Amino acid sequence: MRCNCYIPSGCAISGMMSESGERMDGNAIIKSIALMHDRSNGLGGGFAAYGIYPRRANQYAFHMMFDNMEAKEKCEEYFNGTFDVVLDEEMPTRPGAVFEEETSGRYPEYGTQPITKPPVLWRYFIDVPENKTKFVSEREYVVEKVMDINSNVDGAFVASSGKNMGAFKGVGYPEDIGVFYKLDEYKAYIWTSHGRFPTNTPGWWGGAHPFCLLDWSIVHNGEISSYGINKRYLEPFGYKLELRTDTEVVAYLFDLLVRRHKLPIELAVKALAAPFWKDIDKMPENERKIVTAIRQVYGGGLLNGPFSIILGHSRGMVGFNDRIKLRPMTCARKDDMLYMASEESAIREIAPDLDEVWSPRAGTAIVGELNEEVET
Amino acid sequence: MAMTIDCKGMYYRKLNKMIRNAVEEGETEFVLDNINGQRYIGNGINEKVKITINGVPGNDLAMFMNGPTLIVNANAQDTIANTMNAGEIIVHGSAGDVLGYGMRGGKLYIKGNVGYRTGIHMKEYKKQIPAIIAGGVAGDFCGEYMAGGILILLGLNKDDDTPIAGDYFGTGMHGGVIYVRGDVDESTLGKEVSVLELDKKDDKTLKKHLTEYCEHFGLNYDDVMRKPFVKLLPVSTRPYGNMYAY
Numbered sequence: 001m002r003c004n005c006y007i008p009s010g011c012a013i014s015g016m017m018s019e020s021g022e023r024m025d026g027n028a029i030i031k032s033i034a035l036m037h038d039r040s041n042g043l044g045g046g047f048a049a050y051g052i053y054p055r056r057a058n059q060y061a062f063h064m065m066f067d068n069m070e071a072k073e074k075c076e077e078y079f080n081g082t083f084d085v086v087l088d089e090e091m092p093t094r095p096g097a098v099f100e101e102e103t104s105g106r107y108p109e110y111g112t113q114p115i116t117k118p119p120v121l122w123r124y125f126i127d128v129p130e131n132k133t134k135f136v137s138e139r140e141y142v143v144e145k146v147m148d149i150n151s152n153v154d155g156a157f158v159a160s161s162g163k164n165m166g167a168f169k170g171v172g173y174p175e176d177i178g179v180f181y182k183l184d185e186y187k188a189y190i191w192t193s194h195g196r197f198p199t200n201t202p203g204w205w206g207g208a209h210p211f212c213l214l215d216w217s218i219v220h221n222g223e224i225s226s227y228g229i230n231k232r233y234l235e236p237f238g239y240k241l242e243l244r245t246d247t248e249v250v251a252y253l254f255d256l257l258v259r260r261h262k263l264p265i266e267l268a269v270k271a272l273a274a275p276f277w278k279d280i281d282k283m284p285e286n287e288r289k290i291v292t293a294i295r296q297v298y299g300g301g302l303l304n305g306p307f308s309i310i311l312g313h314s315r316g317m318v319g320f321n322d323r324i325k326l327r328p329m330t331c332a333r334k335d336d337m338l339y340m341a342s343e344e345s346a347i348r349e350i351a352p353d354l355d356e357v358w359s360p361r362a363g364t365a366i367v368g369e370l371n372e373e374v375e376t
Numbered sequence: 377m378a379m380t381i382d383c384k385g386m387y388y389r390k391l392n393k394m395i396r397n398a399v400e401e402g403e404t405e406f407v408l409d410n411i412n413g414q415r416y417i418g419n420g421i422n423e424k425v426k427i428t429i430n431g432v433p434g435n436d437l438a439m440f441m442n443g444p445t446l447i448v449n450a451n452a453q454d455t456i457a458n459t460m461n462a463g464e465i466i467v468h469g470s471a472g473d474v475l476g477y478g479m480r481g482g483k484l485y486i487k488g489n490v491g492y493r494t495g496i497h498m499k500e501y502k503k504q505i506p507a508i509i510a511g512g513v514a515g516d517f518c519g520e521y522m523a524g525g526i527l528i529l530l531g532l533n534k535d536d537d538t539p540i541a542g543d544y545f546g547t548g549m550h551g552g553v554i555y556v557r558g559d560v561d562e563s564t565l566g567k568e569v570s571v572l573e574l575d576k577k578d579d580k581t582l583k584k585h586l587t588e589y590c591e592h593f594g595l596n597y598d599d600v601m602r603k604p605f606v607k608l609l610p611v612s613t614r615p616y617g618n619m620y621a622y
Binding site for chain 2: 035036038102103104105106107108279282324325328330343344345346348349357359361362
């Protein structure tokens, strides 16, 4: 085990997407995040993957974490009558997993930190009974239940709740978490990943990134200093902030702004990482009116503090920074692939020859989208 | 004969230890192949060795570096030349954020663009004058809190719509000089700087640095000089002098 040694801090994020919808196994994303090993400290790692359950694409895939079997039983009682559980099974894992491939990101002489003591990890493929959606939409119903479980079912947490996607996260270094969850056996057209260096909040399994709701997933490097304001803004809309960490608000803000309020994603990013008033004053009239309205309406959604964030959803991947770029982000393209990471080397590790590499401007969304003809 | 190291899969501690040990034993030239993401290369080395880096080096390249010449045949990441004291870095690509943080000597030649906060807190003392020269454009907060040294932005190959530097250009600057090829949008400037014409002494300084720059990247000096330059100077050398005087 490492001890008494200098830990170069940071948090790491990396994401990759095939815009033509080609599904790739998890080896590449693990390799990419492993290169940035030193940006994490072993207290959290995780992945979001899209396109992993094509045969069950119409069901909500609930990735669950339970403190113990009692919590699992309680949660299953809750599911009973709430959802139609079509299939449930233990998450396939490799207990004691360690990433063993060659990487310059980590020093073998420091030893390894195998993934141990996981909570009970179970997944449920779920249909929403028709009689439940007379007065609310299906997705609204699922959101309500996710909030209810996280708040009211003791020891049960929803890691992800989208269709044909899932979160794989826990306490440990991200590359080991990836091996633990057997990500080499899944295929996805979008992979995002996170290595955690917790600063203000505890390192626990539910607190690892990504944070997910429906098909939204967020990985984040930085700190949401406006957490309190954002939390108070979200709560009256029914969101319950139970995961003891700041990043959670970002996932719920996208759900509110894009799913419920139907803003285009670029505009939602303008609400979260809003342009400064002095820059709004310089905009052409039409744009100025729109952005002014966005800032006025969504003041409580404005994210303050340093961040680089990758948002994942069923049809794309979006990266953006805080307005004065206090955290790193590099983007790259190669053929139909879009990459985003905290460091260029993390992209080069899996794609040495790139068509284009660039650093996005602060507060500007870089948007990857599945080509129109691709069905999900 | 240069010492060649295949750095594939090699952790930075091992690599940097190899380099430092070899420098101690008198080795003067290194070629690092298959570099990808190794941090701290060139840090704290006091000898005038030459290190060629093939691949993208990791963060904090050349921190506290005091003498070596680094040639990077790729892009470079964030925080190059933090508190660097002497030596040269030539990057045949673009560089990331926080370039030359508190740099106090030596030269940094970047072929492409530079990121946010380039030259932040750069300083000088008597003959010890650091220089950063970037061929492309810079991000926001360029020259922030600059206290000394020379920063040159060329904006070569940029289109007319791309500003040479981002917002808050020269904010808090109170020493040194920034030379800009072409125009500066004054609305992006920090309150602490003003735009001035060059004088003869400036012409001489520019000629010296740009001749070297052109040699490194095989550019034609006359082409670079075809567009006029302006300079940014701090309005006050002590902008905060009265802040606590009451």
